[in-house]
Amino acid sequence: MAQVTLNKVRKVYPNGAEALEPSTFTIPDGELCVLVGPSGCGKSTMLRMVAGLEDVTEGEISIGDRVVNDIDPADRNIAMVFQNYALYPHMTVARNMGYGLKNRGMDKGQIAEKVREAAQMLNLTEFLDRKPSQLSGGQRQRVAMGRAIVREPDLFLFDEPLSNLDAKLRNQMRIEIRALQRRLGTTAMYVTHDQVEAMTMADRIIVLSNGHIEQIGTPAEIYSNPASTFVAAFMGAPPMNLLNAEAGQGRVTLPGGEIVPQAGVNGHAGAVTVGIRPEDVMPSPQGDLTFNVDIIEELGAQRLLHGQMAGQAFSVAVPKDQEAATGEMRLALKPGAVHLFDADEGRRLG
Amino acid sequence: MKRAAFGHIGFPILLLLPQLAIIAIFFYWPAAYAVESSFYLQDPFGFGETFVGFDNYTRLTNSTNYINALNFTVVFTLLVTFFSLGIALLLAVKADKVIRGAKTYRTLLMWVYAIAPPVAGLIGVMLFDQSRGTITQVLASFGYDFRLGVNYWDTAAAMITVSVWKQIPVNFIFFLSGLQAIPRSVREAAMIDNRSGTSRFWDITFPLLAPTGFFLLIINITYSLFDTFGIVDTIVKGEPGNNPLTLVYRVYVDGFRGGDLGGSSAQSVVLMILVLILTIVQFRFLERRIHYT
Ligand SMILES: Nc1ncnc2c1ncn2[C@@H]1O[C@H](COP(=O)(O)OP(=O)(O)O)[C@@H](O)[C@H]1O
Numbered sequence: 282m283a284q285v286t287l288n289k290v291r292k293v294y295p296n297g298a299e300a301l302e303p304s305t306f307t308i309p310d311g312e313l314c315v316l317v318g319p320s321g322c323g324k325s326t327m328l329r330m331v332a333g334l335e336d337v338t339e340g341e342i343s344i345g346d347r348v349v350n351d352i353d354p355a356d357r358n359i360a361m362v363f364q365n366y367a368l369y370p371h372m373t374v375a376r377n378m379g380y381g382l383k384n385r386g387m388d389k390g391q392i393a394e395k396v397r398e399a400a401q402m403l404n405l406t407e408f409l410d411r412k413p414s415q416l417s418g419g420q421r422q423r424v425a426m427g428r429a430i431v432r433e434p435d436l437f438l439f440d441e442p443l444s445n446l447d448a449k450l451r452n453q454m455r456i457e458i459r460a461l462q463r464r465l466g467t468t469a470m471y472v473t474h475d476q477v478e479a480m481t482m483a484d485r486i487i488v489l490s491n492g493h494i495e496q497i498g499t500p501a502e503i504y505s506n507p508a509s510t511f512v513a514a515f516m517g518a519p520p521m522n523l524l525n526a527e528a529g530q531g532r533v534t535l536p537g538g539e540i541v542p543q544a545g546v547n548g549h550a551g552a553v554t555v556g557i558r559p560e561d562v563m564p565s566p567q568g569d570l571t572f573n574v575d576i577i578e579e580l581g582a583q584r585l586l587h588g589q590m591a592g593q594a595f596s597v598a599v600p601k602d603q604e605a606a607t608g609e610m611r612l613a614l615k616p617g618a619v620h621l622f623d624a625d626e627g628r629r630l631g
Numbered sequence: 632m633k634r635a636a637f638g639h640i641g642f643p644i645l646l647l648l649p650q651l652a653i654i655a656i657f658f659y660w661p662a663a664y665a666v667e668s669s670f671y672l673q674d675p676f677g678f679g680e681t682f683v684g685f686d687n688y689t690r691l692t693n694s695t696n697y698i699n700a701l702n703f704t705v706v707f708t709l710l711v712t713f714f715s716l717g718i719a720l721l722l723a724v725k726a727d728k729v730i731r732g733a734k735t736y737r738t739l740l741m742w743v744y745a746i747a748p749p750v751a752g753l754i755g756v757m758l759f760d761q762s763r764g765t766i767t768q769v770l771a772s773f774g775y776d777f778r779l780g781v782n783y784w785d786t787a788a789a790m791i792t793v794s795v796w797k798q799i800p801v802n803f804i805f806f807l808s809g810l811q812a813i814p815r816s817v818r819e820a821a822m823i824d825n826r827s828g829t830s831r832f833w834d835i836t837f838p839l840l841a842p843t844g845f846f847l848l849i850i851n852i853t854y855s856l857f858d859t860f861g862i863v864d865t866i867v868k869g870e871p872g873n874n875p876l877t878l879v880y881r882v883y884v885d886g887f888r889g890g891d892l893g894g895s896s897a898q899s900v901v902l903m904i905l906v907l908i909l910t911i912v913q914f915r916f917l918e919r920r921i922h923y924t
């Protein structure tokens with residue numbers, strides 16, 4: 282068990298590309314921390330530096346109270362689960378799981394015992410003598426998990442471990458991984474580009490964009506207080522509506538002249554971006570905002586109304602029992618619905 | 632998929648005919664003729680032939696020349712195969728570390744393969760040349776008097792060196808693509824599981840290269856046995872003398888230089904059987920070949 286600390290860690294690839302700007306954070310012992318962001322934002326780079334598979338250009342990485350920059354991956358006491366599982370194709374499931382232990386000089390009986398335990402935990406007992414090619418995707422995923430568990434590492438590293446599974450299996454494995462990590466109490470870093478995975482699994486989320494950390498926080502914090510328009514748009518489904526507006530004279534005005542209620546401007550003047558989540562508005566005849574519905578999308582539990590507000594794209598989520606029709610309607614805001622961002626930088630205001 | 636339909640069976644056969652004719656004229660007919668001649672004793676001056684049964688074959692087992700060539704060929708094949716595979720694997724492993732995915736390097740490295748065996752033999756002969764050869768001079772500076780075509784061991788060493796040198800590129804290319812086909816993440820998983828690079832190589836990389844390796848083993852044995860003819864010929868210049876000869880070259884020397892067509896044919900038949908065995912081994916392996924996916 283260990284906490285993980287990155288201190289001004291930076292990565293520049295030999296071709297000169299800066300994949301990660303200097304980043305600093307700590308993951309407390311036993312937490313599952315999700316690194317989330319669009320493809321190419323530097324998630325894998327960060328994870329691979331922690332694993333020791335990639336050199337650190339600048340800064341320090343510590344696992345527990347040991348700086349690991351110059352420590353061999355095999356000596357970091359970590360376990361990694363890869364997107365394509367990275368099982369050894371020529372070894373049986375049992376040998377795949379035991380390989381790391383064997384190299385640490387553990388004796389055969391003990392290895393067999395540990396492998397059996399892990400296999401039991403993951404329902405793999407009957408597959409121990411099979412080769413990876415004789416397993417389904419989900420089973421391979423479990424073997425990869427098993428290989429990580431038997432090592433009893435200080436830290437689990439997951440790089441998009443569920444991306445190759447179908448949606449149903451993905452949901453199931455998500456819950457299983459989460460439960461397993463809780464049970465073992467092992468610190469984990471989990472990389473994904475899927476914000477649903479991030480929101481549902483994480484104790485703490487690190488949102489990355491273009492090689493820099495946009496925000497670190499619990500799922501609730503990230504959802505209710507996105508630090509930038511990037512986080513606002515990336516986290517949450519359907520994504521937050523972002524509208525261009527003007528701040529001045531203590532209020533925020535949409536292009537058509539409608540005033541956005543609740544918006545405190547903190548003395549800010551000029552162009553701003555107003556963020557409103559689709560689920561934070563409700564149709565109401567007394568509402569302050571005009572919304573033109575173009576399309577209605579049925580999702581079962583709820584309905585998404587897509588259309589225009591002040592000439593800009595806007596979506597509203599309404600519960601399934603609420604009537605909806607295309608055309609003009611008025612919207613009222615739930616308390617705390619308005620997020621205000623700087624129009625240039627996208628940083629949160631206030 | 633659309634199936635090509637021919638109105639009549641005659642047309643496809645007509646299309647195949649040139650190919651079939653070439654195979655028949657240049658392969659089956661000479662092969663059948665060799666089998667036939669191996670049971671006859673030909674008059675060296677072309678005046679008839681006598682049926683001698685298996686005499687030509689028993690004569691082979693008693694011929695010191697043939698036994699010597701057989702022994703040399705076995706050693707030659709083992710050494711050429713071992714060194715050309717070993718060196719190529721070593722180079723491929725080193726290159727793989729540097730050039731993951733860089734195609735230009737691979738093409739450059741492949742060029743040596745485009746050299747025809749006699750040319751490779753010639754270059755080799757030049758390197759080992761008695762008066763001007765670079766290697767001869769280097770050896771002389773160490774006090775060793777290298778005598779190509781005169782000293783049996785020197786000639787053998789030159790043959791082996793040139794043959795190995797000629798075969799390394801093709802092995803290298805296959806090994807390199809084999810190495811690059813191993814997923815990066817599998818190697819990385821192994822890096823986390825095992826500190827020692829050497830032991831990772833033997834535990835993970837080598838077994839995953841085994842299919843490539845076996846395929847190359849057969850290719851290299853065939854190469855050493857047969858395709859080195861040009862190299863041997865350039866080095867011994869048709870003068871067997873006291874020089875080491877491979878079995879294939881012996882066929883040529885005995886048949887065309889010695890005029891012993893019957894004995895030469897018997898030798899060819901022995902080699903044909905060898906090729907047949909190698910082919911069967913290879914096909915059986917390919918059938919059972921494990922596909923890692
Ligand atoms: N070996 C490499 N050499 C050069 N650039 C790389 C290398 N690996 C990744 N990159 C670049 O670094 C950036 C981050 O990559 P990565 O960490 O893999 O992103 P993610 O995992 O978030 O999709 C990308 O722009 C990618 O092109």
Ligand SMILES: [Mg+2]
Nearest residue numbers: 321324325326
């Ligand atoms: Mg990635």
